[in-house]
Amino acid sequence: MIRRRTINQPFQGDGRPCPSQMEQFKPCPVKPCYRWQYGQWSACKVEDAQCGEGTRVRNISCVVYDGSAEDVGKVVDEEFCGEIEPIIDGDKKIILEETCTFPCPGDCYLREWSEWSLCQLTCVNGEDLGFGGIQVRSRAVIIQDLENQHLCPEQALETRPCNDGQCYEYKWMASPWKGSSRTVWCQRSDGLNVTGGCLVVRQPDADRSCNPPCSQPHAYCSETRTCNCEDGYTEVMSSDGTLEQCTLIPVVVIPTMEDKKGDVKTSRAVNPTQPSSNQSGRGRTWFLQPFGPDGRLKTWVYGVAAGAFVLLIFIVSMIYLACKKPKKPQRRQNNRLKPLTLAYDGDADM
Missing domain, CATH: 2.20.100 (TSP-1 type 1 repeat)
Incomplete structure (x- = not known):
């Protein structure tokens, strides 16, 4: 047994200090706690039939426990509860038999x-x-x-x-994706998984399979539940916006100056927004995708084509100007008078 005391007023000035002992202990005899407790119901028994309405029974047992509500008790001989009135959970009405139905x-x-x-x-x-x-x-x-x-x-x-x-607070939890499915559950703020409490409208998706399924070759179901094509293929969409087929993107070989030995970079692309998995300098892959999700050429393709056309015209013009023969300059007429030359023929009259 334990008893405790507290200090009502601490000492002040020259007053006498309070004693330091605030608790006292003393042994006491342990008296076990006993109570009556129901046993399990028996199976439903139907008289003279295989199914239908019948009865089931149960017994009461004497148990010893430590006095706490958490202790379920241990069954002992009924003589230990001989002086205890048969009361179970505060109810004096003991029910040992009831009707039941065997379906x-x-x-x-x-x-x-x-x-x-x-x-x-x-x-x-x-x-x-x-x-x-x-x-x-x-x-x-x-x-x-x-x-x-x-x-x-x-x-x-x-x-x-x-x-x-x-x-409590409740929030949805989800496991990592395994293929097109994952496990979703509701968790309470104390860590207990429950079947209610979370808002149904906020429940994350547990399945992300595509409908209709992606049956085209080289197609797969993305996280957005749309059919996309694998690396190296571009989507060809139908008029209703569904994937019709995956077309192989042609290989474009682009020479590079990074490697003096004449290595080349190969371009066969899927999505230019996704970074290349190869980050090293040699054998790097660039991705180009001229077609959009709807199967049409993207705007930048028209821009490149227009630029190439202008460049071609410029080159042809320069070649034409370089190869054209220049006109010969016109000779100027010499309007100067030739000097008069007098020849002497040896005539004596001169």
Whole structure:
């Protein structure tokens, strides 16, 4: 046994200090705790028939436990509970027999009541609104023949108020993708996986398979549930926007100056927005995709074609100008008068 005391007023000035011993212990005899407890129900037994309405029974047993609510107890001889009034969970009415139903082939029936759920409060952003808590339990419907579904009862639900609940937060969790599927579940803020609490409208997808499936050669289902083509192939789309076929992209060999030994870079591309997996200098692959998802040529292809056409015209013009023969310059006429030359013929008259 333990007893404790506290200090009401600490000492001041020249007052006497308080004693340091605040707890005292003393041994006491241990007296076991005993109680009556129900046993398990027996199987449903039907008299003179294979199925239908019958009865089931159970017994009460004397158990010893440590006095806590968590201890389920251990069965002992009934003589230890001889002086205890038969009361189970505060109820003096002991029920040891009840009617039951053993379903016949094709019948619908309700299963046993589930355990009471935890006390759930009405919370907003983790704060209790003060409306109190509620607990729920249910009985599931077992349908053996779908033809009798309209005759089956609905799932039974029961509720009761409670006051020991807590406010929790709930969020969706998902496992990594395995092919086109993954596992999705709801988790409470204390780490417990639950079947309710998360908003259904925010539930992530557990399946990303394409509908219709990607049956074309070299096609696969992407994360956006659309059919795309593998590396080295381009999509050819039909008029309704579905993938019609995957066409092989031609190989374009581009010489490079990075390697003096004459290595070349090969271009066969799928998606120019995706980085190349080969980051090294030798054997690097560039990706070009002239066709869009709708099967039409992209805008930049027209721009390149127009530029090439202008460049061709320019080259032809330069060649023409370079090869054209220049005109010969016209000779100027010499308007100067030739000097008069007098020849002497030896005439004496001169």
